[in-house]
Amino acid sequence: MDKISLVGLTLGIAAILVGQVLEGGHVASLIQPTAFLIVAGGTLGAVMLQSPLRVFVSGMRMAKWVFVPPAVNHAELIEATTGWSQLARKEGLLALEARVANVPDPFMRRGVQLLVDGVEPERLREVLEVEIDASEAQMKLGAKIWEAAGGYAPTIGILGAVMGLIHVMENLSDPSRLGAGIAVAFVATIYGVGFANLIFLPISKKLMAHIGSITSQREMLVDGLVGIANGDNPRIIESRMRGYMATA
Numbered sequence: 001m002d003k004i005s006l007v008g009l010t011l012g013i014a015a016i017l018v019g020q021v022l023e024g025g026h027v028a029s030l031i032q033p034t035a036f037l038i039v040a041g042g043t044l045g046a047v048m049l050q051s052p053l054r055v056f057v058s059g060m061r062m063a064k065w066v067f068v069p070p071a072v073n074h075a076e077l078i079e080a081t082t083g084w085s086q087l088a089r090k091e092g093l094l095a096l097e098a099r100v101a102n103v104p105d106p107f108m109r110r111g112v113q114l115l116v117d118g119v120e121p122e123r124l125r126e127v128l129e130v131e132i133d134a135s136e137a138q139m140k141l142g143a144k145i146w147e148a149a150g151g152y153a154p155t156i157g158i159l160g161a162v163m164g165l166i167h168v169m170e171n172l173s174d175p176s177r178l179g180a181g182i183a184v185a186f187v188a189t190i191y192g193v194g195f196a197n198l199i200f201l202p203i204s205k206k207l208m209a210h211i212g213s214i215t216s217q218r219e220m221l222v223d224g225l226v227g228i229a230n231g232d233n234p235r236i237i238e239s240r241m242r243g244y245m246a247t248a
Helices: 003-022 033-050 053-066 074-091 093-100 106-116 121-170 175-230 234-246
Strands: none
Touching (some): 033 121, 033 175, 053 175, 074 106, 074 175, 074 234, 106 121, 106 175, 121 175, 175 234
């Protein structure tokens, strides 16, 4: 569980609600189902319209990373790669074949299998880097779903505000109906700006950070596997891989 995400979301919402109360307002006045429907439904529709189904579904699934980040452990990867290097120097690359089935990560497993198959170091790097680039691009498309939502939500909120004002203008002769229209108008704007800046854009930035960590770990793995293929000393491989941790 990523506790800082939970604390940040709670703090942001609580600050707005407490500020509303301190200003003499009521929390209930910020609860407008009509405004919520306009902003949430309009934003969702706009995002779905701009995105292929596969990308949209991927972006929705990635949202769980905000609170449950993907497993990225550079230290464990360095330890495992160093162990493979030592085994390969003692018994040869074929000795790693028995370890392939025990590698949990699919990308890592494919890399070790290519190493066992005797693929040339430069070709090994080329094949794995193509997969890294493709995977990174796909994940970024998913993260940009939330960035797009952050761009659409304020505009949809303004649209809701205009609709509320139209409702007010249509009922100027009936003062009892003016309050509801004005409330929808202003609350829709709050929802649009609030959703964008408290939820959608932060989610996008958090996902991009996780994507960067995943990519860094995969690049570190490629460097280590290429070092093993070249027959480099395990200490050299470990030292080179630790260099990635300075920027991870």
